[in-house]
């Protein structure tokens with residue numbers, strides 16, 4: 001349903017109980033009356049009141065805005081003439097007001113109770129939270145599900161979040177007149193401060209809820225299961241949308257910082273795994289078929305004769321799983337020539353024979 005269609009099907013004037021020629025002030029008064037009667041804080045759990053309030057809020061959103069009201073009036077005129085109109089991308093109102101959107105209408109309520117000065121006060125976005133996940137190297141290679149315990153607040157069941165004992169009354173805070181904030185004069189400036197009488201809630205509670213003691217919320221630890229992708233790197237931050245803190249506005253995000261324990265033999269370079277491959281000096285000189293470990297079955301590497309220390313061999317597709325794009329990195333095996341630290345007399349004799357045959361000065365290039 002596009003916006004204009006949604007508008008056509010609704011009678012915003014009727015929703016506020018005003019005529020089509022109602023003035024701005026009349027519209028505001030009408031809405032104020034409805035809001036005082038049907039506001040959810042005064043009718044906890046009353047679905048009908050909630051519906052009525054939503055209707056009125058939506059109507060007020062349009063009719064209190066000269067530009068939106070003009071668009072709406074035009075749509076109604078065109079609609080009455082038999083339809084066939086189409087406003088591409090028409091008015092900015094999409095469907096019905098969700099109740100969560102009330103953060104934005106908070107200013108209207110403040111205005112109502114405060115009688116005059118309007119202040120649009122919408123709840124700030126909640127803060128981002130951070131949790132840490134410690135994984136073994138193997139878990140990081142295979143992917144894992146990690147449970148994060150998130151201490152937080154949940155709306156109190158007993159009072160539905162109002163903080164008032166069910167059946168008792170809630171009224172506008174007399175100190176801030178329902179605004180939740182008070183102006184404090186400091187010389188030339190007046191600085192808004194959270195009202196200390198009501199803690200910024202703008203409401204006075206006759207009798208606080210027995211469960212939450214008036215807070216409207218109770219402590220609750222949430223378990224969030226976070227999927228950690230195969231191939232995750234040490235230090236990666238995984239974002240879980242909407243699981244951060246919330247203060248009535250949009251929630252922040254949860255970031256899970258991943259720590260991956262080192263592997264006893266493999267290192268990591270991006271999606272490639274690295275390995276220091278010990279090779280006997282004789283294997284390096286003569287060439288050999290040697291077994292190289294990988295994350296799964298070992299592979300056989302044909303080491304060419306005359307392999308130098310430090311040479312790196314690439315084993316395709318035997319690295320870490322790629323988090324993005326699929327597939328695997330490579331295994332980079334770097335030759336580490338091992339020289340025997342002890343020789344038996346027979347070994348020594350045969351090496352000395354080799355020296356006689358191998359009359360090469362490896363430092364010739366250095367001029368010595």
Ligand SMILES: [Zn+2]
Nearest residue numbers: 173176195198
């Ligand atoms: Zn107050």
Ligand SMILES: [Zn+2]
Nearest residue numbers: 156159209212
């Ligand atoms: Zn409660």
